[in-house]
Structure formats: structure tokens, C-alpha cells
Amino acid sequence: MAAMDEPMTSQQIADAAGLKERYVREWLGAMVTGTIVNTDPNSEKFMIPKHRQRELVSTRKNQAGLARGLTSLYRLQDDVMDCFRKEGPSGIPHSKYEYHYRWLASFKKNDYDDTKMRALIGQVSGLEKVLGAGIHVCDVGCNTGYHVGMLAKLFPSSQFVGVDISESAIAEAQKNNQSVNTTFETQDAYNLPSDWSDKFFYVYVSKVIHDLAYSEKALVEIYRILKPGGFLSLVEVNAHSKPSDNLSIPNAQGIYVFSLCHCVPSALNYPGGNALGSCWGREAATSMLKDIGFDCVEVFEIPNQPEEIHISAQKPQGI
Numbered sequence: 001m002a003a004m005d006e007p008m009t010s011q012q013i014a015d016a017a018g019l020k021e022r023y024v025r026e027w028l029g030a031m032v033t034g035t036i037v038n039t040d041p042n043s044e045k046f047m048i049p050k051h052r053q054r055e056l057v058s059t060r061k062n063q064a065g066l067a068r069g070l071t072s073l074y075r076l077q078d079d080v081m082d083c084f085r086k087e088g089p090s091g092i093p094h095s096k097y098e099y100h101y102r103w104l105a106s107f108k109k110n111d112y113d114d115t116k117m118r119a120l121i122g123q124v125s126g127l128e129k130v131l132g133a134g135i136h137v138c139d140v141g142c143n144t145g146y147h148v149g150m151l152a153k154l155f156p157s158s159q160f161v162g163v164d165i166s167e168s169a170i171a172e173a174q175k176n177n178q179s180v181n182t183t184f185e186t187q188d189a190y191n192l193p194s195d196w197s198d199k200f201f202y203v204y205v206s207k208v209i210h211d212l213a214y215s216e217k218a219l220v221e222i223y224r225i226l227k228p229g230g231f232l233s234l235v236e237v238n239a240h241s242k243p244s245d246n247l248s249i250p251n252a253q254g255i256y257v258f259s260l261c262h263c264v265p266s267a268l269n270y271p272g273g274n275a276l277g278s279c280w281g282r283e284a285a286t287s288m289l290k291d292i293g294f295d296c297v298e299v300f301e302i303p304n305q306p307e308e309i310h311i312s313a314q315k316p317q318g319i
Helices: 011-017 023-034 050-056 065-074 077-084 096-108 114-122 127-133 146-154 167-176 215-225 252-270 281-292
Strands: 039-040 044-047 136-141 161-163 183-187 199-207 224-238 294-303 309-316
Touching: 011 023, 011 309, 023 039, 023 044, 039 252, 065 096, 065 252, 096 167, 096 252, 114 127, 114 146, 127 199, 136 146, 136 215, 146 161, 146 167, 146 199, 161 167, 167 183, 199 215, 215 224, 215 281, 224 281, 281 294, 281 309
Parallel strands: 136 161, 136 199, 161 183, 199 224
Antiparallel strands: 039 044, 224 309, 294 309
16 A cells, blocks of 8 residues: 555455455554544545555564564463463473564564665774775674675675574575675574684674573673674664663663563573563673673664664773
8 A cells, every 4th residue: 555646445455455355444444543544435545644654664664564573472472471470481482483583584684774884883993994904704693694794795805704593594694695705604602613712803793692591601702702802793772771761762662572572581491591681771781791801892873773772892902
């Protein structure tokens, strides 16, 4: 309907979409009474106003993309409720989130374009220059490789490695990214190869740490594989560590709901999992990085990305 130039009847909409008219008509009733679709009661034709169309096309920056993510988690509503009970399970295994992970992979494809990625890189002093000259880079928790693939195209002189614990995600990344300066490996963030110590000048991690059962252990491994003087970029949810400080954060309520249904139970499924949650916040994140030994810890707003922050940190020289 977002592509419609003029109002249409329920039959015309059904025909254009290849759907059954009776189901479309009932759906339109819900959309009209929900003030999403407008209707002319005389002609019984329907139209989505232009000012609402951007929010209803299924890409990252709108409500439709988020709604699909919530739908993927509602499948686990009973499992989450069971976890609340004292006698219930401690968490939910990753195997139950297969549908959600498929949605997440498609959702992340619209995270950044070249302009936003360059803006993020530019927030770390001198990083764009050394990327242009050629360094080794690792994307930890790369999923299907969209971000590391973008970086590889922007900086062809550098060498990139994307790692993820999911074999299916790595297979998809290998299929979708054919750049000669990019490789992908199935690796555990808690136990990266021993010969990677001091190997990478730059490590990029996008919204992974808060999902892990043992977040600090993963950050210690990242610290190990960084060269002295190298940089870490954590892209995390734009949130503070206390709920009372998140009242003005865009879509904070939705973020907590996503975290309650996925981030927390998937982490607590492991013995001793710390379950940071999506809104572990900039205060807790910067504190953990400093405790591990990182220097120059800074928090940046990401241009045109109000729901995320960029936390930059450096491994001290001479370590």
C-alpha cells in the first residue's frame, strides 16, 4: 500500500498483493481503527497517508521492522513467563531463537550505510588514516558479515576477519562477501585463537557484548588480541545503567521488552551468566572497559542513529 498513488478498494489492494480479499478487508478494519490507514466512507477506498509511509515500510528506521522483531519474540512468550517463576528454568537456549536470529540478520543490514560507517570511524582519532594504509581488523560477533563487508569495501588496503559462534551465520557471510581482503571464521568470543594475541589494530563489536553470558570474559579476550595502541569500537544501545535515567531515551520501553525476551534469558541459560541486558548502559560499559585495562574510553553519539552509541577504547601502548 505504501506504493499506491491513489486510494484503492479492498479488492484492488488484494489483487495487487496477490491476497484474499476477505482477509484483506478485515485487516483494513484493524488498520483504519488503529489510525494507520485512512478511508473514504463514501467510496470505501483506502490509502496510507504519505507522512505515515516511512514508518510502515519494513526497513530498520521504522515501526514495521521493529514489529517483525517483536513478533519473532512473542513466539517465546510462554517460555519467558516460565523463567519468571522461582521453580522455572533459569533461561532459554539459543536454539529456540532461530526465527528471531533470522529477523535480526535482515534487520542489521539496514544499520549503516557508507556515510554512517565513515562517521563512526572518524570519531576515533587517526583510525581512518591507518585503515586506509592497511591494518588487521576483527569484527567479533559479525553475524552474516554485513558490517565487516562494508568496512572491507571502504578500506581495501586493510585485512578483515569476521568471527561468530554461529556456523550458519558464517556460512551466509562467506556466501555474501567475496572481497579478497575479508575472511570469516567460526570462533568462540570467550576463547579466540591463541596465536591472535596482539594481532589486530582495530576490533569492531556491534551490539554483541550485552547479549553474552560472560561479557567481561569476552572483553578480556578482545583486549588480548588487540595490538598495544590498538582501538576497540563497541556499538551499543543508547541507554544509561539506571531505568530512571532512560525516560528520555528513544524507544526505551521497547528496548527493555526486547531484552527481557531475548538478551536476559539467553544469557541466564548458562551457569553463572551475568545477563547484562540491552540497557546495561554507558556507565556500566565504560566502567567494565576501564577495569579490564582499556585507556581513552569515550562515548560518542552516532550521527542519525539516536538509538545507539559508540564506545571507543584503546589498549595502552607498551602492554
